[in-house]
Amino acid sequence: MKRIAVLASGRGTNLEAILEAVERGSIAGEVALVISDQAAAQALQRAGKRGVKALFINPRDYGGREQYDRAIVDQLKEDRIDLVALAGFMRLLSAYFVNAYPMQIMNIHPSLLPAFPGLDGVEQAFDYGVKVTGCTVHFVDEGLDTGPVILQEAVPVIQHDTVETLHQRIHASEHRLYPTAIDLFCREKLKVEGRRCKIID
Numbered sequence: 001m002k003r004i005a006v007l008a009s010g011r012g013t014n015l016e017a018i019l020e021a022v023e024r025g026s027i028a029g030e031v032a033l034v035i036s037d038q039a040a041a042q043a044l045q046r047a048g049k050r051g052v053k054a055l056f057i058n059p060r061d062y063g064g065r066e067q068y069d070r071a072i073v074d075q076l077k078e079d080r081i082d083l084v085a086l087a088g089f090m091r092l093l094s095a096y097f098v099n100a101y102p103m104q105i106m107n108i109h110p111s112l113l114p115a116f117p118g119l120d121g122v123e124q125a126f127d128y129g130v131k132v133t134g135c136t137v138h139f140v141d142e143g144l145d146t147g148p149v150i151l152q153e154a155v156p157v158i159q160h161d162t163v164e165t166l167h168q169r170i171h172a173s174e175h176r177l178y179p180t181a182i183d184l185f186c187r188e189k190l191k192v193e194g195r196r197c198k199i200i201d
Ligand code: GAR
Pocket: 008, 009, 010, 011, 012, 013, 014, 015, 087, 088, 089, 108, 109, 110, 118, 119, 120, 121, 171, 174
């Protein structure tokens, strides 16, 4: 059984979808740890309610990004984590963190990468006026949303959408896609060759 850590800064609806999928048996792994950089993150409460170990690690207690990331990596090692899933974790990871878990860190991003990376992917796509956007699960490298793509799902932009209604539909899509990608990892079905991530059948 792979041991998964989920890192989240906010509402944690993706965390919830992952926890539900684990409970249903749709992910061949267990969530052993949830970490947040925000004391008030709803994600911490969601984990607590399901009896999952949940920690707030305060960036202000550390001298900079790399020191903070070292503290997180130490915790991940202590809990013998195999996969780190970023779920709305609003911090760029240092090279130290990425190198500690090569191709073992995933992120979910609310656009079809490489379009609209960074903050506010939904709003960027909406403002640009694209007719199709979506979400992407990718491995994390040192760049901003640049690692190998694992899965993507398209979401159409409809005539009367607002950023909020579009984000709701993208969220629904994320809640399907992320558990699927995590399960593929847990079953050792993902093989990265250069930039391409293959799904072994
Ligand atoms: C998700 O839509 C995720 O794609 C996005 O934050 C949201 C978190 O929602 N991530 C990013 O924008 C990363 N750049 P959640 O807290 O309800 O899971």
